[in-house]
Amino acid sequence: MSKKIKETKVAYFCMEYGLDENLPIYAGGLGILAGDVLKAAKENEYPLIGIGLLWRQGYTNQIIGDDDRPVDTYPRNDHIYDLAEDTGKEITVSIKNKEVICKIYKLDCYDNSELYLLDTNHPDNDGEAKWITGQLYGWFSEERIAQEIVLGIGGIKAMRELDLDIDVYHFNEGHAALAATELIKEKRAKGATFEEALEDVREEVVFTTHTPVPQGNEEHSLKTLEYMGAFNGLTIDQMVRIGGAPFNMTVAGLRLSSVANGVAQLHGETANKMWEDVDDRAPIKAITNGVHLNTWVDQRMIDAYKDKGDLWSTHQEIKSELIDFVADKTGTELDEDKLLIGFARRAAPYKRADLIFSDLEKIRPYFEKGEIQIIFSGKAHPLDDTGKELVEILVEMTKEFPDSVVFLEDYDMEIGRMLTRGVDVWLNNPRRPKEASGTSGMKAAMNGILNVSILDGWWPEACEHGVNGWQFGDAFESEDVEEQDKHDLEALYEVLLEEVLPTYYDKKDKWKKMMRESIASTLERFNAKVMIENYYQMMYSKKVRKNADRKY
């Protein structure tokens, strides 16, 4: 990469950052990705900084109540104030015609590039304003818009207050789109027309879209946006031109940027189809996510792999640590000589966490004999009742099969790390093509854990069936959800019972070889270092932004 490109100064905007389990300002994959980007930037000396919010209550700490239902709790995480450094600077944003003060904190204690966190918990703010940076993805539309005003508009003002010189603004997901209203305002103050300002802003903005599930792409009514003060000097016609009516944050991201990307090759295609009717938008490229090795891959495994040593005994050692961890948390003693599957993801219906139990009579004997053991973890969004019902089903299954099915409550980075190192198989069965990328599978693969997955997200790029893991479902898709689920269930049982189990129990040498292949085929390729290089080459480069083909 040319020195010039590598010197491009980037401000990365994201609602959440998963840097460490002790810094609970993340909810899931979006935040984990953002945390890994900041670590990769630091490690590889890229001038990229992060902008986010200091979530005093974080995302839900979701535990299982006495009635086996998920219960949301929100402790105050005031220890964040000890981790972050007060820059002494503050800015204000206008929300509902009131000035809200945001303090600016700086955080760089996790080998990450500088992360600036805005906090409305200020003694001079009123009670309502103090809690704008309270709950990540909590509450409703008005609160969310207030949070997006702080992240977007406040984020740009913070850059100016800190005197940071920025070449590119990267909106990671649509939450930060309102930042563009502030950039437009700045340019108009210097005499540009709206059209000129919009053109100039686009050249400085790049955008990443994440979710291929339509409901996941946030929309707000223009009325509410106006009432909240989110127009920030723009007219309603200008707002509609950017985000449509209702105002869609993803559409806005696509119209405000020069280039955009999806987070895996397949997701790039899906996103292009999904947004093909949006005119005057950025082209959507594909940059596959990566993971930060020091955070997610066990050094003992890397050493054993590099020394051409015995992966199996190293794996068994790490597996037994996981088994102890599970026993401490739940009292269940899993068997280290039996196959152990891991499944951890947000409890969203399309991820089908309960698929494996769909034909209970068929699969029952395997769980009863303990030939298959499985550990689940995952939170449902606090307002998602269907997701919570899914968790209840999983908890029910732990009662049905108390020695071989486990549910770990309050999924977080520690659980994620333990599981993606210590199980034997990483199971992933979303309804294709709804999984954008799925970095947990990469973490697992790099630790020698074999993926058993639908060909969705990143997996089509890496999967060599029977060599470094297994696919099932043959990329089948159907409009008919029942048909798709039935097809995928049969495929799951077939691969599990006819390939995975026999290999595990009867062909250990083949299994060990596959573990080595799993690491060999992923360790370099899905390293966050490659991802950030791609962002610089394909998105941040000035030439790319200037010459972007926006004829859509």
Ligand SMILES: *Cc1c(COP(=O)(O)O)cnc(C)c1O
């Ligand atoms: C890795 C990780 C994720 C993202 O993984 P997906 O495969 O996208 O589900 C989410 N949450 C935690 C805690 C993680 O460690």
